[in-house]
Amino acid sequence: MGTTAPIVEGLFTWPAEAPRLVGGRCTACETITFPRQSACPRCGAQPLVERLLARRGQLWAWTTQDFPPPAPPFAGAAGRDFKPFGVGYVELPDELRVEARLTEHRPDRLRIGMEMELAIVPFGTDDAGNELVTFAFRPVDEA
């Protein structure tokens, strides 16, 4: 029997009581990125230092993914097991807009400007039988 593991190490702090996304900050021009890139997209400086991002922000843009994305690279449940999901950019104040899966995919429950919070959610299992988790944002009023 496997354990629970993040889809990739170093993307978010986990396990943690209040998980955070791990971004990068350019020490030359202060640009913040997600994930932490190997070089700054504004000025090209290297390296970027770790920056833990805010847990809450506002929904800036959204859509729904109502059909399974091409696999590979998509590794989520496909075929009849596919479940539509929401996708959006969440604006983290004074930092950046981060693209993420949303826990809500019903259009009548999603609204630009609504308050969102980071959530760690299940994302299937790996070949070794480990339960995988990934990051997502959920409406705060749903929390």
Place this chain on the structure above:
Amino acid sequence: MSNDVAVVGVGLHPFGRFPGVPALEMGAHAVRAALADAGMAWSDVQVAFGGSYEVDNPDAIVSLLGLTGIPFTDVYNGCATAASSLDMAATMIRSGAYDVALAVGMDKHPAGAFSADPVEYGCPSWYGTLGHFITTKFFGMKINRYMHDHGISKETLARVAAKNYRNGGLNPNAFRRKPMSEDEILASPMLNYPLTQYMFCSPDEGAAAVLLCRAELAPKYTAKPVYLRASGVRTRRLGAFEVHSPWLPLELTDGPTVHASRAAYEMAGIGPEDVEVVQLQDTDAGAEVIHMAENGFCADGEQEALIAGGATEIGGRLPVNTDGGLIANGEPIGASGLRQIHELVLQLRGSAGERQVPGSPKIGYAQLYGAPGTAGVSIVST
């Protein structure tokens, strides 16, 4: 005008699905059609650029046309591939190095959304694992935000798609020729809210070719030369809302289309008010709406009234995608932008048949846009 490049031949292999026909054969078909259009022999072509996504080596087309030894460069530049091929062929003539140049594009895509390795697009591997590495959901987010900001309705999206299917019905070379009602379009399965299945174009198959020459030589090949007044390609800047972006900075800026468009108007010495027929990248109906504003044809939000009033129809004030655009033709990436030039040349010659824009248009405009944030604009005139 200072940019002395003429378009003297255009050729097309129909767009659609052609089981058993290799992309290179389609490309050769398009080149032969362009040569016949110009009354030119293959041996007259001095330099060539061949664009494709699926064909590793478009240069192999010479084995079907004649191994004349000319410099032939293969091109791939995302959805702006054809604009890049055209721009490089034109630049070769502007430089004075060559008198006659070919831009050709061909592709043969499998059905369904494009897929690739996200790492090769500068995205982390997990971005694909999670299902984010897909262009269609970007277009959904972009138009959803645009509708929120500028008061565009879902009905407008349906009107755009219905117009393009209708125009496709007048184009014997189009992939989708069956008119579709706005209700059918709105009722088709939701793919990425607010975009439904029939609001999207499909990757498909086809080829197109354009022959260019020094303007002084044009009368040798055609009685109705069309001149390439501007061509150019631009890429995204930090802060543009672009496909395949795991994050965006807070401070936003215009997309690459805006920059490519401004540069093209400057090069041509005209403005959007002078343009009489337009081909825009309609990967989805929302993209056509956004691109109307990004290319200077209206202010953000004015599309709602313009489209409802029929301005973008073939008989309207600003005809857009007169051959059905990508929605009716599909998108063989290497060929798509050369199809736009093919259509503009027919329109400017007055030989577009049932879909001819009335009033003898003299200035045409074409725009391409796609992953990973690259745009190309071309302007032609009589």
